[in-house]
Amino acid sequence: MSGLWNDFINYLSSDQFWSILRALVLLIIGFFIAKIISTTISRSSKKWDAHRSMLIRRGINYLIIVLFGISALKELGFNLNVLLGAAGILSVAIGFASQTSMSNLISGLFLVTERPFSAGDIIRVGTTTGEVLSIDPLSVKLRTFDNLFVRIPNEVLIKSEVTTLTRFPIRRIDIQLGVSYQEDLKKVRQSLEQVAAHNPLCLEEPKPQYMFQNFADSSMNIQFSVWTKRENFLDLKNNIYQEIKAEFDAQNIRIPFPQRTVHIDEASINALKQNQSS
Amino acid sequence: MGDDLNHPSHWWGKYSLAQHELWQWQIGSLLLNIRCLPNEWQVAYKQSDESADDENFWRIQQLEEEAQWFENSSRYVFREITGMLSVSPLLADRPVISRPRSPFNIVAGEEVTLYVSTPLWMELGVGKQQKKLTELVIQRPSDTWFGPSTLEGELCYATTTHCRLYLDEIPQRAHRAITPVVIRNQADSTLSVERLNVPAPLLPLYATTSGQLWTPKVTLTRLEHGEMAALKIDKQAPIEAKGAKAIRAPRKVTSSGMLIRAFNAVFS
Numbered sequence: 001m002s003g004l005w006n007d008f009i010n011y012l013s014s015d016q017f018w019s020i021l022r023a024l025v026l027l028i029i030g031f032f033i034a035k036i037i038s039t040t041i042s043r044s045s046k047k048w049d050a051h052r053s054m055l056i057r058r059g060i061n062y063l064i065i066v067l068f069g070i071s072a073l074k075e076l077g078f079n080l081n082v083l084l085g086a087a088g089i090l091s092v093a094i095g096f097a098s099q100t101s102m103s104n105l106i107s108g109l110f111l112v113t114e115r116p117f118s119a120g121d122i123i124r125v126g127t128t129t130g131e132v133l134s135i136d137p138l139s140v141k142l143r144t145f146d147n148l149f150v151r152i153p154n155e156v157l158i159k160s161e162v163t164t165l166t167r168f169p170i171r172r173i174d175i176q177l178g179v180s181y182q183e184d185l186k187k188v189r190q191s192l193e194q195v196a197a198h199n200p201l202c203l204e205e206p207k208p209q210y211m212f213q214n215f216a217d218s219s220m221n222i223q224f225s226v227w228t229k230r231e232n233f234l235d236l237k238n239n240i241y242q243e244i245k246a247e248f249d250a251q252n253i254r255i256p257f258p259q260r261t262v263h264i265d266e267a268s269i270n271a272l273k274q275n276q277s278s
Numbered sequence: 279m280g281d282d283l284n285h286p287s288h289w290w291g292k293y294s295l296a297q298h299e300l301w302q303w304q305i306g307s308l309l310l311n312i313r314c315l316p317n318e319w320q321v322a323y324k325q326s327d328e329s330a331d332d333e334n335f336w337r338i339q340q341l342e343e344e345a346q347w348f349e350n351s352s353r354y355v356f357r358e359i360t361g362m363l364s365v366s367p368l369l370a371d372r373p374v375i376s377r378p379r380s381p382f383n384i385v386a387g388e389e390v391t392l393y394v395s396t397p398l399w400m401e402l403g404v405g406k407q408q409k410k411l412t413e414l415v416i417q418r419p420s421d422t423w424f425g426p427s428t429l430e431g432e433l434c435y436a437t438t439t440h441c442r443l444y445l446d447e448i449p450q451r452a453h454r455a456i457t458p459v460v461i462r463n464q465a466d467s468t469l470s471v472e473r474l475n476v477p478a479p480l481l482p483l484y485a486t487t488s489g490q491l492w493t494p495k496v497t498l499t500r501l502e503h504g505e506m507a508a509l510k511i512d513k514q515a516p517i518e519a520k521g522a523k524a525i526r527a528p529r530k531v532t533s534s535g536m537l538i539r540a541f542n543a544v545f546s
Contacts, residue, residue: 169433170423197420204422204436205375205473229421229433 023072030068034061054119054134055112100155104138107154111135117164124163125152170203171233173226175240178219180254185212185220191251192224195243201236203227218258288489289336289452290400290525292364300343303365303400305336306453308416310400311348314361319404322351323414336452354404354411364408366526367491368399369455370478373434375422376441381472389462394441394476395454398491416453424475434475441474445518455483455491458516462499469500477509479529484515484522492519 011017038057074080095102112135117123121132123142128150130142140157142150165171179188189210196208206227213221224244228236248255264272281291289305295314303310313320376394384390397419402411419438425431441459442448448456457476463469481493494512501508511532515522 168429170428200418200420202420204420206423206428227423227428232421 019075019077023075026068026072026075030065030072033068034064037061037064100153101138104154107158108135108137108139110158111140111154116162117167121167122165124165125157125160128152129165166230169230170206170227171230172206173228173233173237173240175224175226175244176213176221177224177244178216178221178255179248180256181220183220183253185222187251188222188253191247191253192222192244195240195247196224196226199226199236199240199243201228201232201239203229219256283338283340286338288485289338290365290367290485292362295361295363297359297361298343300341302339302341303336304339305400306417306451308400308414308453309348310414311341312363312402314359314363317355317357317359319354319356319359319363319411320351321354321402321412322348324348324350325418334449334451352412356404360405362405364403366401366403367455367483367485368401368413368526369481369483369493369529370397370399370419370435371529372479373424373432374419374437374476374478375424375434376437376439376474376476378442378471378474379440381470384461384463384469384471386463386466386468389460390443392441392443392459392461392474393445393448394437394457394459394474395439395448395451396437396457396476396478396493397435398453398455424473435478450488450490452489452491455493456518457481457493458495458518460495460497462497464502465500466502474498477511480511480532482524482528483526484519485525486519486522490519491525492516492522 038061041060042053042057070080073083117132119132119134122129123132125142128142128144130144130148130150133141133143133149137154139151139153142152144150179185192210193208196202197204202208203226208227209223209225211223211225213223215221226236226240245255247253281287281293283293283295283301289303293301295301295312297314297316300311300313303312307326308323309326310321310323374394374396376392376396378392397415397417399413399415401413403409404411417438419435422434422436423431424434439448439454445456450456459474459476461469461471461474476496478493481496484492484494486492492515494514495516496512497508497510499508499510515524
């Protein structure tokens with residue numbers, strides 16, 4: 001028992017123990033310094049957007065931890081040149097083994113430099129639309145409008161079409177509608193312009209656009225496009241359809257349902273009559 | 279003491295409301311009901327369907343307690359209520375865009391004065407410190423975009439009225455303020471004015487004894503090379519508003535009275 005105790009005391013007074021202790025202390029100090037500096041930076045960086053602030057915070061955090069980690073390894077007596085050489089060989093091996101992760105990592109770097117969107121923006125990728133929570137080295141995290149958490153790998157974002165819905169302050173709503181062939185298109189146009197002029201959410205400039213699309217089977221198709229402030233997009237979209245319907249009702253303009261006109265020639269009518277009489 | 283609610287000389291002022299009293303402000307198309315209760319203020323409003331834009335009409339009246347309460351209502355709860363209510367006019371929180379009836383040109387070296395009528399908001403404050411309850415637009419103007427493209431520019435409000443060359447042509451309305459705008463063309467080429475950007479958030483409000491609201495004169499100068507415009511806001515009421523007194527500070531304060539902006543941020 002006393003031999004074990006003596007060994008323990010000897011170990012405590014050995015250089016090896018003190019090296020491990022110093023390395024541990026360095027790591028703990030590094031961790032706290034990284035935390036303090038990144039918190040201070042995030043507090044004092046109010047003029048940066050959330051994305052840039054997050055990147056700088058994380059960059060500084062990792063840099064400080066890596067520097068203190070290297071110092072800790074040096075304290076433990078590791079030869080850093082050998083370590084770096086080994087890391088080089090290891091990274092090639094890891095690179096082959098983790099091609100997908102590396103591809104995501106590099107795609108993440110491109111996303112950061114290209115900045116097609118930043119944290120807080122609303123984006124659409126394929127069929128997923130949501131608010132960007134964070135742009136991380138391997139993936140982008142989204143919160144969809146039905147409150148689901150979606151992780152999209154950076155590689156997917158680089159390869160596919162991404163739409164940023166909150167890039168510009170104003171948006172256009174395209175309203176597709178069909179009116180009956182009996183209607184006067186001038187009157188239809190005036191009614192639509194009237195609706196847009198009376199809705200304060202509809203921007204006066206850029207002016208609403210009226211576009212005749214085509215003569216369809218049952219209706220004359222029109223596209224009416226109005227502009228609105230980005231935040232009012234949904235409100236206007238909900239209101240303007242109701243207002244157009246109300247105005248069309250007031251003006252007696254009909255929105256037709258699909259219909260077919262059947263013409264029966266004289267011979268067929270006679271044949272039908274003969275069948276009925278027999 | 280405050281203004282007399284029974285014999286008001288204008289629609290803004292400081293009033294003292296007794297508890298459980300219900301008062302209604304009717305200005306333009308806005309109907310606003312305010313009720314003071316032991317621990318709360320109740321505010322309800324409605325935009326009337328009838329267009330009252332061409333009428334200089336306003337009224338403050340006491341209603342029966344059981345009077346119709348509007349759908350858009352809010353309650354503001356306080357520990358203690360003094361019954362002091364302040365109603366004050368306020369200009370728009372974004373620039374206001376006005377058009378002349380038809381575009382006109384100002385040749386090099388000339389200047390012209392236009393009169394622009396801009397919409398007003400109504401701010402409600404309570405207590406001695408006039409703690410803000412809410413602000414309501416009297417007649418909601420349309421949104422509009424002012425800039426060379428849909429990528430570059432700013433969101434503004436569009437006035438429903440045209441800017442005029444003659445003051446007599448501007449109808450005097452209780453729910454709108456008049457801004458005299460001087461446009462100077464110091465460039466070598468002719469300046470075509472189709473739309474005009476009035477910096478409403480930077481303007482204070484003045485009231486004449488007759489109850490008409492004015493803002494100081496705004497001078498827009500197209501500078502020599504034509505790419506920049508200088509914007510200067512006077513520090514006093516315009517000469518057209520005789521005896522006007524300052525009643526409201528601007529929403530945004532600028533450090534200097536002169537602003538230099540890109541030409542297309544002021545004219546189009």
